[in-house]
Amino acid sequence: MIAIKGVSKNWREFSLKNIDLEVRKGxxxxxxxxxxxxxxxxxxxxxxxxxxxxxxxxxxxKNVTRMPxxxxxxxxxxxxxxxxxxxxxxxNIEFGLKLKKMPKEDVEKKLKEVMKMLDxxxxxxxYPRTLSGGEQQRVAIARxxxxxxxxxxxxxxxxxxxxxxxxxxxxxxxxxxxxxKLTTIHVTHDQTEAMALxxxxxxMMDGEIxxxxxxxxxxxSPIDEGVAEFVGVENIIEGIVESSEEGATTIRxxxxxxxxxxxxxxxxRVRICLRPESITIAPSKTTSSARxxxxxxxxxxxxxxxxxxxxxxxxxxxxxxxxxxxxEDLGLRAGKKVCTSFKASSVHVL
Amino acid sequence: xxxxxxxxxxxxxxxxLGFLIIAFIVVTLxxxxxxxxxxxxxxxxxxxxxxxxxxxxWLSMYTAFLATLVAFIFGVPLAYILARKEFLGKSLxxxxxxxxxxxxxxxxxxxxxxxFMHHGxxxxxxxxxxxxxxxxxxxxxxxxxxxxxxxxxINSARDGFKSVDPxxxxxxxxxxxxxxxxxxxxxxxxxxxxxxxxxxxSWARAISEFGAVIFLVSWPRIAPLLMYERFxxxxxxxxxxxxxxxxxxxxxxxxxxxxxxxxxxxHDSD
Numbered sequence: 001m002i003a004i005k006g007v008s009k010n011w012r013e014f015s016l017k018n019i020d021l022e023v024r025k026g027x028x029x030x031x032x033x034x035x036x037x038x039x040x041x042x043x044x045x046x047x048x049x050x051x052x053x054x055x056x057x058x059x060x061x062k063n064v065t066r067m068p069x070x071x072x073x074x075x076x077x078x079x080x081x082x083x084x085x086x087x088x089x090x091x092n093i094e095f096g097l098k099l100k101k102m103p104k105e106d107v108e109k110k111l112k113e114v115m116k117m118l119d120x121x122x123x124x125x126x127y128p129r130t131l132s133g134g135e136q137q138r139v140a141i142a143r144x145x146x147x148x149x150x151x152x153x154x155x156x157x158x159x160x161x162x163x164x165x166x167x168x169x170x171x172x173x174x175x176x177x178x179x180x181k182l183t184t185i186h187v188t189h190d191q192t193e194a195m196a197l198x199x200x201x202x203x204m205m206d207g208e209i210x211x212x213x214x215x216x217x218x219x220x221s222p223i224d225e226g227v228a229e230f231v232g233v234e235n236i237i238e239g240i241v242e243s244s245e246e247g248a249t250t251i252r253x254x255x256x257x258x259x260x261x262x263x264x265x266x267x268x269r270v271r272i273c274l275r276p277e278s279i280t281i282a283p284s285k286t287t288s289s290a291r292x293x294x295x296x297x298x299x300x301x302x303x304x305x306x307x308x309x310x311x312x313x314x315x316x317x318x319x320x321x322x323x324x325x326x327x328e329d330l331g332l333r334a335g336k337k338v339c340t341s342f343k344a345s346s347v348h349v350l
Numbered sequence: 351x352x353x354x355x356x357x358x359x360x361x362x363x364x365x366x367l368g369f370l371i372i373a374f375i376v377v378t379l380x381x382x383x384x385x386x387x388x389x390x391x392x393x394x395x396x397x398x399x400x401x402x403x404x405x406x407x408w409l410s411m412y413t414a415f416l417a418t419l420v421a422f423i424f425g426v427p428l429a430y431i432l433a434r435k436e437f438l439g440k441s442l443x444x445x446x447x448x449x450x451x452x453x454x455x456x457x458x459x460x461x462x463x464x465x466f467m468h469h470g471x472x473x474x475x476x477x478x479x480x481x482x483x484x485x486x487x488x489x490x491x492x493x494x495x496x497x498x499x500x501x502x503x504i505n506s507a508r509d510g511f512k513s514v515d516p517x518x519x520x521x522x523x524x525x526x527x528x529x530x531x532x533x534x535x536x537x538x539x540x541x542x543x544x545x546x547x548x549x550x551x552s553w554a555r556a557i558s559e560f561g562a563v564i565f566l567v568s569w570p571r572i573a574p575l576l577m578y579e580r581f582x583x584x585x586x587x588x589x590x591x592x593x594x595x596x597x598x599x600x601x602x603x604x605x606x607x608x609x610x611x612x613x614x615x616x617h618d619s620d
Contacts (some may be wrong), residue, residue, distance in 0.1 A: 047520070070528055076527070078520075084536060086539050095522065095525050
C-alpha cells in the first residue's frame, strides 16, 4: 500500500500542493490529468528521485520519504522509455538483476522469462536506437518488472505510440499487472487509457488531486466543472431546480424541464452534466424508458474517425456522439430535425 | 549552374569566406611542412636523431599528459556538479573556470611564478619543504600547463554530462544502482566522448603552452622553448625542423585519439 500524506513540492515550473492519496495493495491506480499538472513530478517523488518540501510518503507502513531510490524496489517507466542507449536490450534488462548479486543461472533464467513474456527475445542483442517505439516500451517494462519491484510506476507509458500499438500494449500492461498482482500507478492525460486500465482514478489538476474514485464515478459523477470538462462531459448546462422529491428532481433550463436523480434543493442554481455518449438520437419521437426527450435541429456534424460529434439545438445546446454507420442509416445532416433522449440517471447534477 | 549560383547567393558567399579561413590554416602549416621536406629533408632527419630535441618533445608530451590527468581527476567531478546541480554562485564558478582562457598567458606565467617560486611562493614554499620543487622542475611545468589547459577539459565534460538525460540516471537508481554505480555505468560512459574530446584539447593546449611555463621553468626545456631558443641563436633552419617534427607527432596522436573517440559517437544523442 502507498500512502501519500500532505505532500507539497515546488520544482522548476511545477508545484504539487498538499497531495493526499492512498493506493491499495495490488491496485491499478491511474492518475489522470492535463499536461503540466505535475503528474510526473508526483511519480518521481514516490520513486524517491526527489524529496518533497513537506509531507510524507509511506509504502507498506514504512516511512520512505527520505529513502534513496535504490533502496525502494520500485520499477519506473518513463514516457520516453529512457533505455540506456549504450547498452543492448539484454544489458538494459539485466542492469537491475546484476546489482542483486544473484547466481548467473538465475539471472539468465529470469531474463529469458521476462523477455518471453513481453515477446522481445528476438531483440536481445539490438541497441535501443534500432527499435520501434512499441519495442522500446516493452523493453522498458521488462527492465522495470524483472527486478520484481513491489510497486510499478508508469509515466505516460503509451502516449508516444500509435493507436494500434497503444491498444496492444494496454492489454499487455493489464496482463502483466494481473499476473504479478503488482501495485501500479500509471500517469496519463488520456481518458480512454484511464478508463480501460484503472481500478481507481485520481484526477490531478494544477498540482492537486481534485477527485479520486472508480472510473464510473469519475466519468459519470465528476466533482466539479473542471473535472467534468476534462473527462469529456461535453454537456454542462445551467438550470434551476424546480422540485425535488426523494431524489427525483426536475430542473428548468430556459423553457424546458429535465428530469434527473439528485439531492439538490428546490430553487437552487445547478449545472447538469451529461456525457455525449449517453444521448440517443432518433429521426422522430419514439417510446422508451428514457425520461428526457427533446426535439431539436442539428447545427453541426464533426467527424472524429469512427464516430461523429453531433451538435443539436433543442432550445439549449446538446452534444451527442454517434457512430458513422448510425449517422448514415439515419441520414443525419446539418439542419435536419431529430429527437434526442437520455435517461434521468445519466444526468449528473453539480 | 549560373541560375543556381544566383539563387544561393548567400551560401556561395559563405562558402568563399569559409574557404579562405581554411586556406589560411592549411597554407600556413602546409607551407612550412612542404618547405622543410622539399628543401631540407636532411635537417628534419637530423633532428629526429638529436637527443636534446627528442628529450624536450618527450618532456612536453608527458608533462602535458600529467597536466591532463590532473585536470581529469579534479575537473570531471566539478563538471558533473556544474551540469547537474543548481546552486548559489554557480555562474561565478563557471566564470572562474573560464578565466585562464582569457588571461594573457605571459601574465598567467608571472602569476604562476609568484605562487610557485620556492622562496616565499604561497604554494611553492610549503611544497619545497616537502621536497617538491616547482621552479625549474617538472612539477612546475605540469602546474603551469594545468592552469591554461584545465578549462578545455572541464567545459567539454560539463557539456557531455548535460547531454545525458537525468532520467537515465533516475531509472538506474530505481533499478538498485547507487549514485557511484550510476555515475560509473551510465553518466560517465554516455559523456565519455565529450570528456575524451576535452582531454585531447586540454592535452594539445598544454603541449603548445609557452608563455605560462617559461617564467617558472626555463630548464628542463619544453619543446616550444627549445624551438624559440634555437630560433634566437641559430635562426629558422635550425628551429623549423623541430617545429615540423612536433607538429607531425601531435597530429598523429590527435588523429589516433579522434578515431578512437568516434567509436563512442554512435551512442550519443547529439
